[in-house]
Amino acid sequence: MRIALVVGLNYYEHGGHLYGCVNDAHSVKAVLERNDGGSVNFDCRLLTGTGPTETVKRGQLKDQISELFKADAEIALFYFAGHGHIEATGGYLLTSEVSRGDEGVSLSEILTIANNSPAKNKIIILDSCHSGIAGTPPEVSQLASLSEGMTVLTASTKDQYASEENGRGVFTTLLVDALNGSAANLTGDVTPGSIYAHIDQSLGAWEQRPVFKTNVKKFVSLRNTAPAISIDDLRQIAILFPTPGFSFQLDPTFEPEMKGRDEGMPDPIENNTRIFSVLQKYNRLNLLVPDGATHMWNAAMESKACRLTALGEHYRRLVEKNRI
Structure with missing residues (x-):
């Protein structure tokens, strides 16, 4: 009550x-x-x-x-x-x-x-x-x-x-x-x-x-209130980043857009593009940043990695401990 x-x-x-x-x-x-x-x-x-x-x-x-x-x-x-x-x-x-x-x-x-x-x-x-x-x-x-x-x-x-x-x-x-x-x-x-x-x-x-x-x-x-990200998507953070400081490796198969690809680059893979969509949500919420690239698109196309911010690590721990 x-x-x-x-x-x-x-x-x-x-x-x-x-x-x-x-x-x-x-x-x-x-x-x-x-x-x-x-x-x-x-x-x-x-x-x-x-x-x-x-x-x-x-x-x-x-x-x-x-x-x-x-x-x-x-x-x-x-x-x-x-x-x-x-x-x-x-x-x-x-x-x-x-x-x-x-x-x-x-x-x-x-x-x-x-x-x-x-x-x-x-x-x-x-x-x-x-x-x-x-x-x-x-x-x-x-x-x-x-x-x-x-x-x-x-x-x-x-x-x-x-x-x-x-x-x-x-x-x-x-x-x-x-x-x-x-x-x-x-x-x-x-x-x-x-x-x-x-x-x-x-x-x-x-x-x-x-x-x-x-x-x-x-x-x-x-x-x-309506959460900024679905709970299901947020819970994936501990799966995609299983340990503190983990770097998630990207490549061109994660980016769904065909525009801007160099000749010989691999095509998008559906499962990878779904994961990339979640990673982009994390990025918009300051849970994640690309490593060595200015944007997530560049990180994927240049085969860079991404990592969690301090806030992202906080939510990863919460999910890991079944608090979310």
Whole structure:
């Protein structure tokens, strides 16, 4: 069971309205609900504050967070987009009715609730100002308090503001992009770690900096997208390259094109051209490079070899150990 509580607040009774948070929440819900192929992923509950007749109050939000993390789920995920506040006593998520920052839901309370959850994986994603303080007790500024299975991903550090552009949160735009496949590995899995890497690389040094805190033995996949290469083709890597550092010898029989062949060159061999097609896929994904040639076509026509890159060797080991 995978469950997610997705919250977006634009409306605040005492001013300081936001404009992109509700849209962000809808986007996050939409991408989490289904995997790339249409299979069910997360069972999402959406809370939005759009105006005076649709608000999210402190008690309601706290109750929903408590219900989320009571579940004995594979993954319990909480996403919040809205105002945040920080002071000496810690950080807060602000709800629709608050008139001062410390009337919001305490991040320390949220972490306590999540830390005690029976869920195997607890994930908190915050697109709010000062959210980077989540998981850090105010009295011990260098200590992160996360139980096993907990991951926190925030839009900015505790001292920064979260930005909006074109009616969307900058952080959430990158988050949704990552979940849609930009942060997927070769098997199509998107993990919290790969999401953070995608967001971190997309933001410049002068922009808001995302914060990532985790206490896990292994990353869980939050969404599955279409893999960049079929699993069957990827598994062939350990057959074609049976040992570390192995060089695969090519010759003109691997290249299916007749154009450009010198007189006397052997014709293509069907089985070899099938293998060459897989090798070319590896090359496009930076798993493999030709040795002594600029392109795979040249390597074949000049009877050169090809070898795995460091990334290719990584996936070869995974296949060899039956991890893929």
